[in-house]
Amino acid sequence: MIETISKINSGINGFIWGVPAMIALMGVGIYLSIRLKFMQIINFAYIMKTTVGRIFKKRNVADGALSPFQAATTALAATVGTGNIAGVAGAISIGGPGSVFWMWISAILGMCTKFTEVTLAVYFRKKNKNGELVGGPMYYISNGLPKKWVFLAYTFATFGVLTVFGTGNATQVNTITAAVNVALEGYGIVKSGGSQTINLIIGIIVTILVGLVLLGGIKRIGTVTEKLVPFMALFYVVLALGVVFLNINRVPEVFGSIIYGAFNPRAVTGGVIGSFFISMKKGVSRGIFSNEAGLGTGPIAHASADTGKPVKQGFFGVFEVFADTIVICTLTALVILCSGVNIPFGLPAGAELTISGFIKTYGHGVSLFTAVAMCSFAFSTIIGWGLYGARCIEFLFSEKVIKPFMVVYSLMAIVGATMDLGLLWDISDTFNGLMAIPNLIAVFLLTNVVIKLKNEYFEGEGKEK
Template sequence: MLETITAVNQAVNSFIWGIPAMVCIIGVGLLLSVRTGFLQLRKFPYAIKTIIGRIFHKKDASDGAMTPFQAVCTALAATVGTGNIAGVAGAIAIGGPGAVFWMWCSALLGMCTKFSEVTLAVHFRERNKNGELVGGPMYYIKNGLGSRWQFLAVLYSLFGVLTVFGTGNATQVNTIVTAIDSALLAYGSSLNSILPTVNLVVGVVVAMMVAMVLLGGVKRIGSVTEKLVPFMALFYIVLALGVVVLNYRRFPAVLASIVGGAFDPRAFTGGAIGSIFLSMQKGVSRGIFSNEAGLGTGSIAHACADTRKPVKQGMFGIFEVFADTIVICTLTAMVILCSGVPVGYGSAAGAELTISGFTATYGGWSSIFTAVALCSFAFSTIIGWGLYGSRCIEFLFHTDKVVGPFLVVYSFVSILGATVDLGLLWSIADTFNGLMSIPNLLALLLLSGTVAKLTKEFFAGEGAGK
């Protein structure tokens, strides 16, 4: 029976995260780009200016809301996770250096997709009975498409609730304990006997920290993420840039392998990988998995922003994909490729390949700093997905009374993630994660005219600062 379930899930997962999904996500991204006149390129300087302005413009949000900057930090908290470290490594190992090029291409379209998701989420959001701003794909389906499409909103929320325990929590905690265990073992195999106890303690501590943050509501979530995300991003960027600088002689050859490998993988992988299609598939799929453009999840956090300008908040969506994929994922690739560590093309690889890139450059002591970066990335993802799950379950039950118990259960899953191997369950959660994209992409397709209209009106009027 278990083998049958596993086989069925693998087949569904391959379809959901395979070619059909990528074609749909890229197709919708291309349509939205055309309808907005490739806004992500034309208005990129404006997006960066908006972000910088919000960083230095401090103000308190109204009750039940976050500041616009806290909203983007919360969305980035969920987006910048282990996929930026382990996912990129896997894409390079299986698809070759050229996978990075296709990751960049998917990100360019993903910028407009996420811009559209955020704009629609803010435009069609509501206030719940507690006065908190709530929004996201389920709300722009409900308020933007009418009663005939309500089933899509319900499906999205259902898939969201089923996803958060695995994708958003347990797998992230597993990454935390793996990073800590690796750092401890670097100081001697004699510590191996204490690892189960260490893992349990880590699981309990993470569960308590997650509960304290999430049960404090959107204000506390925003307050934590606006401090944690800039710290962890800058910490990782500086660490990664150091690898590139110290190995600068390899940089030109690495760039050549990324561009050349996109069209001739065999020439840069020793013949281990010879398919352009495989390189494209891994680059695009891992890019999507990392920045979540097309899944709609990030828009749930942006809907909490204390702003009256949906399009202006949408600019944060453009920055979000840029920061996640163009900056952080690219730096991860550079750590692997510039450090000169053996990649083992054609075989599976994960975070250990990225860690090897750091330790090969800095020495074994850097495993501690890498562990800190991994822990920060994973913890921030747990916080962000906790908010997403609470919004989804509130939408399903039409009451916020279920949110507290849900968040308590969600927090305790951290202990399971740290101590138990639940393999198939997390694979199923990954499938539900992909299923979330179906109702969201259909909604984006049907509401693309609304996105184009809101964008045109904003930049033609006072919203653009004219």
């Protein structure tokens, strides 16, 4: 039975994350970029000034809402995860260094897609009975499109609930236990393969921490993410930049291999990877999987922002993709490529390849710091996806199911820490990709709304004189 389910899921997953889906995601990104006049490039300096430039600006926030920055960090908490460490390593090992180039391309286009999603989420959101601002694809579909399309809203929300327990929680906790066991193994505290007792303890601790954060409501989620996300991002960036600076002589060669390998991977990988289509597919798919542009998840968090300007919050969507893929994913790639660690081209690789890059540069003592980074990334993802799941199940039923969902979701951490999650990971990955279908249809159909909002913003009150 399990084998049959695995085969069926494998076939669906191959299509969802295969060439057709990549064409759809990239195609929508190109379409939106053209319709919005490549605003993510032309207005990039202004967008950074409006987002990063105002991070520390104090402001009062209404009850049931987050500050624009808290909304962005909550979305970043979910997107900046283990995929930034393991996903990039997998892309390089299967697609060669050139996959990083295609990751950049997907990010540039994804900035416009995420801008559109976030703008729509804020524009079509509503207040629930608890007085909280709620939004996302299910709301801009049901409130922005004719009634004949409402089934897409329920489809998205259903896939969202089915995804969160695996992608958002169990698999992330599994990564935490692996990171902790590797670190403890390096100090001789546990034997090779880890300890089930330690895994159970980790699962219980994560369950308690996740429950404390999520059951505290939207305000507590925002308070935690606005502190955790900048800390973990800065911590990882400093570690990664250290690897780059200590191997600075290799940087020109590495960037050369990224650009050249994007179109001629065989020449860079010694003939192991012979098609640039593989390089492109791996780079694009890992980039999208990392920054989630087009999947519709991030806008759920952004919809909670206490702002009256949908376009201004949309700029945070651009910043989110930039920080996730252009900054953090690129640094992960440089850690692997600059350190000179042996890359098993043609074979799947994960976080262990990235960790090897750190260890080769700093020595085995760094395993403790990489474990802290991976635990922070994974925990932040659990928090972000907890909010996504709560909003999806609330849309399907009512506000009354939120707290019971939070309890069950928190307890899922124990399952993730103590069980083999091979099939669960694969099925969750499939549902994650399926979320993109109703979202992309809605984004495409509502493009004119975003164009109107964007033009009004820049023509009127938006741009400061």
